[in-house]
Structures are given as structure tokens and as C-alpha cells.
Amino acid sequence: MTNPSPTPTPGAIPHARLSIDRRVQLLGHRGCTIWLTGLPASGKSTIALLIEEMQLAKKIPALILDGDTLRHGLNAGLGFDAQGRAEAVRRAGESALILAESGAIAIVSMVSPYRSDRDAVRSRHAKLGVAFIEVFVDAPLAVVESRDPKGLYKKARAGEIPAFTGVTDPYEPPTHPEVHVRTHESNAQECATKICAVLTA
Numbered sequence: 569m570t571n572p573s574p575t576p577t578p579g580a581i582p583h584a585r586l587s588i589d590r591r592v593q594l595l596g597h598r599g600c601t602i603w604l605t606g607l608p609a610s611g612k613s614t615i616a617l618l619i620e621e622m623q624l625a626k627k628i629p630a631l632i633l634d635g636d637t638l639r640h641g642l643n644a645g646l647g648f649d650a651q652g653r654a655e656a657v658r659r660a661g662e663s664a665l666i667l668a669e670s671g672a673i674a675i676v677s678m679v680s681p682y683r684s685d686r687d688a689v690r691s692r693h694a695k696l697g698v699a700f701i702e703v704f705v706d707a708p709l710a711v712v713e714s715r716d717p718k719g720l721y722k723k724a725r726a727g728e729i730p731a732f733t734g735v736t737d738p739y740e741p742p743t744h745p746e747v748h749v750r751t752h753e754s755n756a757q758e759c760a761t762k763i764c765a766v767l768t769a
Contacts, residue, residue, distance in 0.1 A: 588697060591671050597628055599668040601661075601693060602763065603676045605686060605742065606705030607734045608720060609712040611751035611759070615705060616677040618760035623673050623767075631667055633660050635678035648731045654685045661689030668698045673767070681733045683740040703763055704745040709734055711752045 592598045602619060604612040616632045623630035635656070639646070642659055646652040657680045664674035680686050686702065693700035712734070713721045724732035733739050742748075747766055749759035 599671040600699035601664040612677040630673035657685040
């Protein structure tokens with residue numbers, strides 16, 4: 569007679585999965601989250617694509633979680649007020665954490681304007697022993713407004729977008745980012761190379 573399976577404890581989290589350390593042994597590398605934050609049009613998405621390509625060229629799995637793209641799926645229906653933004657960042661952070669735990673490089677490209685929201689994601693990573701690399705993609709407001717590829721700053725100035733970071737809503741830059749790149753001083757490739765260098769340091 570076989571023993572019946574034990575009844576799971578309500579609320580318990582199953583542990584039928586490999587540990588992060590064992591995955592590192594098998595894969596030969598450790599996953600992490602690279603979190604690109606900065607004003608709209610600062611260059612986050614362009615740099616994210618370059619980082620992804622550089623990692624994949626090394627046969628290291630990498631995937632971008634782009635804030636705009638997530639708004640069409642995972643973060644659909646969330647507002648742009650502080651509460652909506654906080655939840656959007658939380659969801660992106662949890663998704664990145666799953667990818668990073670698997671051994672992939674999760675590359676999050678997201679304005680994520682509030683420091684406390686980003687710090688909460690950092691804390692979640694630290695709790696589970698997963699590296700979190702915050703990157704401040706920096707460019708002056710005048711520079712990003714001059715780029716304005718989607719015309720969003722123009723619409724915000726005209727009052728067509730009620731809550732827009734950098735115009736009507738605040739942006740809180742990181743105080744101690746792991747990497748600080750200035751896209752008005754360096755091109756996207758140089759910025760991506762600087763960020764990737766941290767992964768091998």
C-alpha cells in the first residue's frame with residue numbers, strides 16, 4: 569500500500585524546484601535584473617535592446633521587459649497615478665525576479681519615476697539573493713524634449729496628457745545607482761557596454 573501524498577499546508581509555497589545555486593552550477597552563469605530608469609526619451613529602450621543583443625551573442629539568455637509593452641498586457645488597465653505606477657513597477661519587478669532566478673538576464677526598461685517603488689523591487693531581489701542592478705539613464709529635460717520621438721512631451725505641454733513624468737509629474741532619480749550613464753554625452757553603444765561591464769566585474 570502506498571502512502572498518500574501529504575496534504576499541503578494552506579498558504580505554503582511548494583519548493584519542488586532547483587535552487588538558484590544549483591541552476592548556476594548547471595548553466596555556468598547567474599541571472600540578474602538590470603533596471604533601466606530615466607525620463608521618457610532618455611534612451612532606455614535603445615540601450616536595453618543593445619544589452620539584450622550583447623548577452624544573447626554570448627549565449628546568455630536575456631529578455632527585455634519594456635514599460636510601454638507591458639502596458640498592453642501584464643499592466644493593462646493600470647493608471648498613471650502614483651498607485652497605478654507603483655503596481656506597474658511591482659508587477660514588472662516580480663516578472664524580472666522570476667526570469668533572473670531562472671538564470672536569465674532580465675532587462676527592465678521603465679520610467680519608474682518613484683524611488684520608493686524601485687527600492688521595493690530591490691528589496692525583493694535582495695531577500696531572494698538575486699542581483700539587482702539599477703541603471704540611471706540620465707539626460708537633461710531639454711534634451712529629452714528635443715528628441716520626443718512619440719510627441720508625448722508636446723502633448724503634455726499642451727495639456728493633452730494630464731500626468732506625464734518630467735512635465736506635470738515628478739521624477740525621482742536614483743541616489744546610488746550601480747551604473748549612471750549620460751545619453752547626452754555618450755552614444756547608446758557606449759552606454760550599453762558600460763552597463764554590461766558590471767556583469768563581468
